[in-house]
Amino acid sequence: MAMFLSAIWSDLTSRAISSLMERYRERCSRPTREERLHRLQQLLLRVRVIVDDADERSITNQAMLQQLDMMRKDMYRGYYTLHTLRRRADEEGDAKDSHQVSQSFTPSQLNSAKRVRLLRSSSSSREEEQLQQVVACLETAIEDASEMVVLLSGCPRLYKQPYSMHLILDKCMFGRQVEMEHLVKFLLEAEVSGDTNHGVLPIIGPKKVGKTTLVEHAFNDERVRKHFSQIVFLNGGNLAGEKLEALGRDDYVIKYENPASHGERVLLIVELDGVRFSRRLHSDNIDKGLWQRLYSTYIRHIPHGSKIILTSRSDKIASFGTTSPLRLEYIYREAFLYFFKVRLFGSRDAAEHPKLAAIATDMVMELSGCFMTANMYSELLRSNSNVRFWISVLTLMRQVKQKNLFLGTHQVDIWDVARPIYVPRVKKSSEDLVILDEYEARSALDHCATATTMTVQEVLLGTSRHRGKFDVLAWRSPIPPHFSYFFSCEIRKRRRIVARKKSIQKTAN
Template sequence: MLQQLEMLSEARYMHDTFRYQSHSEKDTKDQIVSHSFSLSKVNYQKGICSSNRKTLILEQLQEALDNLNCMILDMKELVVFMSSYPHLYRQPYSMHLLLGNCMFGRQMEAELVLNFLLHTQPHGAEELEVLPVVGPGRVGKTTLVTHVCNDERVRGHFSEIMFLSDHDLKDENLSYIGERCVKKYQTSMLNKHGRMLVIVEVAGDINIDEWKRFYAASKWCMRNGSKFIITSRSDKITKLGTVRAVTMKYLSDEAYWYFFKTLTFGSTDPMMHQRMAYLAMEIARMMNQCLLGATGTICVLMNNFDIRYWCKVLTFLRGLVKWYDSKFGEDPCDALNQNRSAHLWRMESHF
């Protein structure tokens, strides 16, 4: 079922790509929009003529249609599967209301973390459970854990939630943490559980010896049912987990485009502004799946809902990426995702 939903998402992305490209080519003839468009899913060889490009696009569309036909024939199974779930509320007028209250594209990861936290160990279990959360920089590990910790069920399940860094695991800090745990244990005797949740954010590679000392010290001062979550870019922390690690990846092209389009247009139907939808898709492609850069760019587009202004934004981003690649040999969004300093231009000074 998940594969079928993924294929539907890819088909929708291909549909948007073809539709907005066709509209852009028509506008090019009218001297409205003159930018060329390239599919992120199809790598065209340099020098292919326009007719061959259209033929290749049509072949891609035909393949997508064939996949859709196969899925439609098997849709009864999906309907039966989905009917067992409770009905959702009607889609709000503004999609901002929906995306503002959820972790977009991270529902599965959030559910895994939530199930881990609310799972109750058998009575008498001595080991404290540890969940590693692994993923590249700026992928949303801390945001995911924070989002789950804000859930009322999690807050009601644990008496205290403590956020630490790998620096706090050093020997000189263990005494302070131990005193805090003992104090919490003494006060928690008045309630029914006294469980603690400790989130450890690791900047680089974790020191295994420091972690073992910290874990051993925590076992004698933390009550049964207390748990750990470790977040890191390094997959070395997976060996520290007592359960299977949650691995996070960047959003797919389809999910990123849906996220960008939905927040940019809000309650406005992109079909009513196909030229601007084409520009938005090109701008999203220049973002290279960078959520940090997308947030600021979306605000600029929302506050200046004008096709000429959006053309200037696209021209600016193309120039920035080209200059950055020639000077530093990489995409500026890659530097941001890896938490490295990036030399960026001010957009206002170029307009």
């Protein structure tokens, strides 16, 4: 019996020792967080090489575009994770140093310390899982990209020389490659034999999401210009009420005319809302009657094989289409952070400026994915790389929300708030820049002969002094259709706004 118990005890002991040794070997071989982050950075560099090369090429294959879109999403998520975890590590390091200093002067609080460790342990476990998932996704994306890399080499380049990303953003849209090719494919599709109806594609999306920019890039595509004899833009200012029946040649703009063609096909672009054309035509006015009047007055007279693009913020235009609508949304947070940091840092490496990069991440949470606002603030921030200045601009962004957007549990986008909009000035604590109205122009000629050159950045910084009502340039887009965005505004002494919430609540509802 003693020998039997001894054998069992010996077996249990050897198993326990073996298990401990296995755990020790596993722990030693498991990469540290810093090693995982280094691995993530290496994978991101490899993926970025593929994505940047693809962005410089003309790609028409839908499967390749979808694969590239998935790879971009993985890349943006990877950069977001890398930046977030490195920032967390820096914050924990600073907190640890501060805690060690304070320990010399304050008594120990054991229970509080335990709770902090438990919370950090739970958060760390989730972050490790997230990091592992991101690394696995990038590894899979690279493994699956071998055939695509070969096919990419056969796609023609769009540029004569390579560009860095911040220069590419001055040449093309960001994050709309799939939507762009979807639109071009619709425009080039042949009509079904015997079908007398024209192809109609509705494009639906919120304000300032890039509907007009997408359409402009599509009809500037060489394939589209060769396919249509004319590209016509119908002036939305004359689509309301009785004026529709009186449409004449002056009510539309011929954007392009192909001299080699003989009127075979026309591309008609109709924008059914927007401050650019008509303040009387709103989403509530868009109905079947409007479409029927527009069709009988103009569309039925254009040649067979022509195509129509409708753009609007209203879902009502979906019923006007002969195909499913193309819906545009603001880009997701990870991609928007990538875009914003490229705009802020240009050719500089954001990793070399960790404090500024951390502030940029906080700013993204305040910008709601709006490209115009991001570009407006990036021009302001590029003028001064001081950390304190960036913090003051971040504070300004938050104050804009506090003054204009907070509606209890409701929150709306800054450009959907009823005017006026109150914007604190960076260096003038007693004054606000009050935006009374905002409008767009395709060029200085579309605006007026004496278009303002004063920028909103100059007003916010206080370098340009102006009293009364005046116009300022918010941002001038470098890509087609080269819109210039203007604010009509004035400077007011800061005062406490009491009835603001009630008026905005009505707007939000």
